[in-house]
Amino acid sequence: MKRELTLPIDEAAARELRVGDILYVTGQLFTARDEAHHVMLEAHAKGEELPFDPAGMALFHCGPVVRKADGGWQVIAAGPTTSVRMELFEDRFLEAFRPPIVIGKGGMGDRTQAALETVGAVYTHYTGGAGALAAGRIERVKTVYWLEELGMPEAAWIFDARNFGPLLVTMDSAGGNLYKQLEPTIAENVKAIHARIEEG
Amino acid sequence: MTAADVKGVVVEAMRIAATQLPADVVGALRAARQRETSELGAAQLDAILENVDIANSGSIPMCQDTGIQTFFIEAGTGSPFLSRIKDWIEDAVVEATEAIPLRPNTVDPFTGVNPGNNTGRFMPFVNWELTDGDEIVITVLPKGGGSENMSTVKMLPPGVGLKGIEKAVVDHVVSCQGKPCPPTIVGVGIGGGADIALKLGKKAVLRPIGSAHPEPAAASFERELLELINMSGVGPMGVGGATTSLAVHVEYAHRHPASLPLGILIQCWADRRAHVRLTADGTIEVS
Numbered sequence: 001m002k003r004e005l006t007l008p009i010d011e012a013a014a015r016e017l018r019v020g021d022i023l024y025v026t027g028q029l030f031t032a033r034d035e036a037h038h039v040m041l042e043a044h045a046k047g048e049e050l051p052f053d054p055a056g057m058a059l060f061h062c063g064p065v066v067r068k069a070d071g072g073w074q075v076i077a078a079g080p081t082t083s084v085r086m087e088l089f090e091d092r093f094l095e096a097f098r099p100p101i102v103i104g105k106g107g108m109g110d111r112t113q114a115a116l117e118t119v120g121a122v123y124t125h126y127t128g129g130a131g132a133l134a135a136g137r138i139e140r141v142k143t144v145y146w147l148e149e150l151g152m153p154e155a156a157w158i159f160d161a162r163n164f165g166p167l168l169v170t171m172d173s174a175g176g177n178l179y180k181q182l183e184p185t186i187a188e189n190v191k192a193i194h195a196r197i198e199e200g
Numbered sequence: 201m202t203a204a205d206v207k208g209v210v211v212e213a214m215r216i217a218a219t220q221l222p223a224d225v226v227g228a229l230r231a232a233r234q235r236e237t238s239e240l241g242a243a244q245l246d247a248i249l250e251n252v253d254i255a256n257s258g259s260i261p262m263c264q265d266t267g268i269q270t271f272f273i274e275a276g277t278g279s280p281f282l283s284r285i286k287d288w289i290e291d292a293v294v295e296a297t298e299a300i301p302l303r304p305n306t307v308d309p310f311t312g313v314n315p316g317n318n319t320g321r322f323m324p325f326v327n328w329e330l331t332d333g334d335e336i337v338i339t340v341l342p343k344g345g346g347s348e349n350m351s352t353v354k355m356l357p358p359g360v361g362l363k364g365i366e367k368a369v370v371d372h373v374v375s376c377q378g379k380p381c382p383p384t385i386v387g388v389g390i391g392g393g394a395d396i397a398l399k400l401g402k403k404a405v406l407r408p409i410g411s412a413h414p415e416p417a418a419a420s421f422e423r424e425l426l427e428l429i430n431m432s433g434v435g436p437m438g439v440g441g442a443t444t445s446l447a448v449h450v451e452y453a454h455r456h457p458a459s460l461p462l463g464i465l466i467q468c469w470a471d472r473r474a475h476v477r478l479t480a481d482g483t484i485e486v487s
Contacts, residue, residue: 020240022243062264063264063265063303064264064303065261065264065266065301065302065303067301076260076261076264076301077255077260077261077262077263077264077266077303078264079251079263079264079265081265081345081346082345082346082349082379084379105346105378105379105381105437106346106377106378106379106437106438107377107378107438125378125437125439127244127247127248127251127437128346128378128381128437128468128469129248129251129262129263129265129344129381129468129469129470130247130248130250130251130263131251131255131261131262131263131264131265132251132254132255132258132260132261132262132263133247133250133251133254134264135260136254151304151307151314151316152303152304152314152316153303153304153305166243166247168240168243168439170439178240178439178440179377179378179438182433182434182438182439182440185433185440186374186432186433186434189431189432189433190370190371190374190432192431193370193428193431193432194367194370196428196431197363197366197367197370197428198363200363200366200424
């Protein structure tokens with residue numbers, strides 16, 4: 001079902017979201033790819049305070065194109081990056097920082113699925129490559145962290161977004177997983193494809 | 201004609217590639233949308249087509265991953281500009297990064313340092329092919345990381361034959377699921393050697409969608425493989441649906457009797473490319 005959400009949302013609200021839901025999110029997003037995950041987890045391990053509150057925002061797997069404009073920043077293109085690269089540490093990240101919504105593309109693995117169930121969060125899929133469409137839904141760049149150290153794609157950008165979507169929930173906190181639901185059908189199809197190749 | 205002219209035209213070609221999806225790709229995406237029966241898959245194609253329109257009308261990059269800047273040059277040995285073309289391209293990449301803008305995507309593997317202008321050791325990468333005549337044709341291919349990560353080479357035992365190639369390609373494309381941003385274009389390079397098979401796959405991707413391999417056997421192999429891949433149901437972005445790939449393009453070289461190299465080159469739906477033609481008298485065209 002289609003849902004319009006305004007961040008922050010609490011754990012109970014995040015736990016209501018289900019695979020197949022299509023979300024449009026208004027509120028703050030923070031971008032984090034491999035490097036920002038590392039930096040934030042290191043800070044957490046040392047007991048350091050972060051300069052922003054990830055629990056009130058959606059985590060966006062994104063390395064945007066941004067440009068300096070009028071003393072601030074302008075987002076040019078900001079679609080999702082391939083999420084599974086972050087599988088190495090996403091479970092620890094979710095448990096440490098508790099963002100209720102993860103936005104990315106391509107889905108994630110079993111460890112992330114388990115962490116979504118533990119913390120009460122969902123993984124959502126945003127259309128890969130739709131960078132211009134996404135940029136149109138970002139009203140403002142609030143700020144950026146670790147830009148000097150990590151460079152434009154890997155820095156943590158804080159965006160104010162309006163009706164950011166469509167975000168398709170593909171992994172939820174109740175164990176629902178769209179990719180797993182598709183697997184048996186695809187496996188059957190592959191069997192049929194192999195049979196046709198053999199006959200050919 | 202001056203160096204600045206050539207640089208400007210290469211920048212313009214890079215802008216076209218980053219912001220305007222070629223008509224053959226848009227046509228193939230629209231046809232895929234028409235055919236799509238999965239609601240979720242159709243929604244992905246709608247978002248892609250809306251995104252393509254926004255990028256085109258606003259002259260902004262269609263994807264935030266503006267790629268590694270890769271150039272294929274067919275260099276006529278009679279061209280008076282051969283010795284200067286590489287410098288012009290490098291200058292154009294620096295300017296285009298600022299002007300379009302492009303995401304700075306080159307990182308030193310040892311230090312992690314990103315110079316911020318899409319250049320670096322061997323970057324931008326230029327593939328040279330010497331041709332007869334005095335024209336230079338430059339093809340710009342900004343290749344995204346998500347789909348390139350899904351490209352692979354397999355050294356098959358020759359005994360598996362063409363059927364073995366078909367199975368290996370289908371199995372690989374299915375295993376990629378939504379990661380390379382399907383619907384994809386699959387470049388299949390056969391023969392030569394490990395590096396050559398991959399290179400042939402990448403070259404095959406440059407062909408427009410809808411064009412068939414000039415040899416009937418290879419053309420029919422392309423059609424069959426596309427049909428097989430689309431029987432899988434992986435669908436747009438891996439959320440299920442009728443179109444997993446928009447095209448399969450094959451290129452081949454003769455092989456060693458003991459080897460059957462298979463390069464599988466995956467190109468995301470954002471199949472961005474543009475061309476610059478430079479004649480000996482200094483005329484420049486961009487398309």
